[in-house]
Amino acid sequence: MFRIALKNVLARKGRLLLTALAVIASCAFLSGVFVFSDTVNASIDRMFSMAYEKTDAFVRSSNVIEGDFGVDTRGRLSDTMVAKVAAVPGVSEAAGDIQGFARIATAAGKPLGIDGPPKYGGVLTDSPSTPWKIAEGKVPQGATEVAIDRRSAKEGKIKLGDSVTITAKNGAQPFTVVAIVTFGSQDTSGGATWALFDLNTAEEFVVGEPGKIDSVIVRGDGSVSDTQLKANIAKALEGETVQVLTGAEITAETQNAVAKFFNLFSTVLTIFAAIALLVGSFVIYNVFRITSAQRKQESALMRAIGASRGQVVRSLFVEAGVVGIVGAVLGFLGGIVLASLILSLLAAVGSGPSDTKLTISPTSFVITFIVGFLVTILCATLPAIRAGRVPPLAALRDVSIDRSGLSRRRIIAGAILMIVAVIGTVLGLNSSAVWLAPGVGALFAALIALGPIAVGPTTRLLQRPLSALRGVTGEIAVRNAARSPERTALTAAALGIGLALLVAVATLGSSLQGSIRQTIGEQFTGNFAISTGDGQGFGGLPTTLTDQLNELPEVSDAAGLGIAQIRVVEKGTPKARGVITLDPKHVVGLFNFEFTQGGWDALNNTTILVSKDKADRDGLTVGSELSVSFLDDSTQTIKVAGIFDNKTFGNFIVDRALFDGRGVSLFDVQIFALTKAGVSEAKAAAAIKAVTDKYPTAKLQSRGEFVQAQVDQVSGILNFVYALLLMSVFIAVLGIVLTLLLAVFERRRELGLMRAIGMTRGQVRGSIRWEAIVTAVLGALMGTGLGVALGWIVVRALKPQGFTVFSVSPGSILSFAIAAVIFAIVAAWWPARKAAKSDILAAISTT
Amino acid sequence: MTDAPTITAAAGAVDATKVYGSGDSEVRALDGVTVQFEAGKFTAIMGPSGSGKSTLMHSLAGLDGLTSGSVYIGSTALASLKDKELTELRRREVGFIFQAYNLIPTLSAEENIRLPLLLGNSKGDEAWINRVIDTVGLRDRLKHRPSELSGGQQQRVAVARALASKPTIIFADEPTGNLDSRTGAEILSFMRLAVNELGQTIVMVTHDPVAAAYSDRVIFLADGRIVDELQNPTAADVLDRMKRFGD
Ligand SMILES: Nc1ncnc2c1ncn2[C@@H]1O[C@H](COP(=O)(O)OP(=O)(O)O)[C@@H](O)[C@H]1O
């Protein structure tokens, strides 16, 4: 039996491949994500093993505050440490190193580098242990010379001898490019930009504190092992707040830190591939349903000649198994192609690793294979069981109209699911959020259960306009879409889920944008904002800019907001906490938010402002004392000076003077400015612009422009999510292709008949195309309804997190619907072609 | 046998040859057939299985091409037509009745009847269509789907569809092959009626001498050639001839 079934499957390779297409596509996305992640991870590993390849030991401050996403802030060392390390036995060379923020801009003022990767300032020496290779020029010396990475040089078309403006801790200054360097054989490391100076210049300009360095890079003389070298140095530096690592340890740590950040990104990609797999499972299930229905006669015949029910079911499982294996293996290979396409695409636009040697791990194959195989078998279960129920004397009718979609049971199940969805949502929004999971799950299930019931009314709705528009072709298309409601509904539901997520994300986005508009509009009362396009969390605008703005006679106040990490003792244990830094002398009239206690007035370098949420949670009031510690290991007790009711400023606000002399490079991430009374906005703008022009990274915006820029930032994220959801939409569209192809196959006789009695090829194509459009419209309706509902639920659930506005984006919904219809037309192309080519004679011959 | 087409012929073939395969496996399904079908007449084509009846009909109807020779409907030679023109010609000038699977399952009886007209976006002659519907006796079944009709009723719908566009010629391939003899007789009477009273031209392929007896003229095919013909045949005549060709 097994062999017969297997033979049967392999005899029809065309159908096998067709059935497997949905599995292939779903697995391809999954394995594509895996291969992409593995490749990027491996290239990260290679790159960062190069950075410390010639380093035998590494010395840095042991004082560290852990930040989010593994981005720690670490204390600095005195540069006298270099000489101490150099004197340790076994050390042949010790060099001070710095890794701080520095942004390169061309002489014309164009900042270099892409969004995302950091912009570093560092040190270049002629030591043999440096990972940098000088491609052209010489090692920079003195306060006006710089070396830059070749990627930046290419981007800014910079040649040796050119002048560049570099913005770092100490402001923006012109430098002469004396060298262009490469990182090993690559233009730069990790997509970052690099400005390299001699040690003194870097201390002065990048760190902003002469005598401070980030680390000491040590090369041994070969007399002792790296571990011994590390021990020697640690012993010599006993009592200092330093940490000594071997070259291998610092390499592994750097690799892990970057990988950790990247893995977050891979996880996001994997989630979207999983969503695509979910959509794919609808398509796979539908394909099995259709093919097993088409084989009803074959199954009946097998039963008639003595096959047991179990044998019929098993033979279908054999087919599903083969489809699963073939689909998963081909899908995995497809994923490799996909990953390499994306990698070369990324390389072409200048991001992503430049060495795209694919890394294909056995684990990704095993996971893809198991998932693909299991999903296929699972999707085939119900159709297989159903095929087993075919009675041996099943009517050998040619085409039966499938009415399975309209049973009473379905309506009842749908209604129950709907009720569960409503109850879950209501409970979820009002008591505990855990109820949302079953609520939203039931909502999706209700859609699937009720979908077939919606097919009738929807097609009836479309019937009139379509037959008016397209005559009998449209009429036939609508009837065909309605002839097996469950099939059409499943195909539409796959598209519907993809669209629902798009619509939900769009709704979330437009609600967030509305909330941003409202919140910022209410809270930011200044006239101008100065932002940096990039560098959140790492670097930003030098605080000198804010100080210069405050000196302008046209400006009443300019508040520069920075972000820093401190440790706050909470319930006895020090916790790493982010704080907003600003100069409390210059906040008047810029921010409009409520203090439930205290206020700005009492904020100085011995006090702190705490958010209401935090204060409520920790039982803090004005006058409460907090013990905080800093990167240089100093500690201080500060008093709560006020409690503010605001969600955009985090939990803590401190005076930036709190950090004076504590070895921290403070930058402003954002500066807000208010025009002095009586000064026209245009005049103030001109005065401010004269200052900001000296800082190529500073972007002056009016209040309106600033609000718009914040709103636009959301659009950027939305577009990224849309792009990821395209995987699901692609599979849903593939679902339309497959259902239509199978339908064309099933209806070849009536298609031939219609051709015989006078339907032109064009009309045949048209009817298939319109059938696809009807399915897409159905999917769009489902998707819009579900998406808006989902968006509403999420926005309501996130209300405490600052979603103050619920707003649907009709423009986005309309463009998704139009896109769905266009995709459907594209999807119909192949089936329509096949249908138009259908063999008339074969169709009408009786034998 | 090689007369040029005359005005009274609704359709015809001149030296029609159709060869399937090549070399050893070559089959001459039609081997130089020249024939004319007079307008307003009911012609039956008979012959043993494999003699080329269906092939002849398919080429006459523009469903299949010839290897050599020509066919025409009215005064149009089919060989010169592109697929679209051929399709439109079938829609306007040709009616079909097949042995089975004649109807589109999603359309009602009435829609099936009007389908060729609807496909051409033409209203058709409403009085004529009503007359056709009444003639085949389908008035009370118009809203039914094919699956709700009996085999005989389905074939009557097919007959009505073939007549609806007042085609130049109607081709029927074993239209009663799947029906019991009583229902078959009913269908054949309708076809006869369509010729007598509605002035239609019908060409019917059949195995059945009783069916052939409804026609004005029977053409006998064997091995792709016309071997004989009978005018105003009776079932007994036909049976007699068939015996001679050893069906
Ligand atoms: N598509 C085809 N390919 C090869 N041979 C064919 C094809 N169609 C018909 N034939 C052959 O042509 C001959 C005539 O067939 P057909 O016209 O169907 O005969 P009839 O309808 O009289 O039974 C037969 O020998 C048949 O096997």
Ligand SMILES: [Mg+2]
């Ligand atoms: Mg035949």
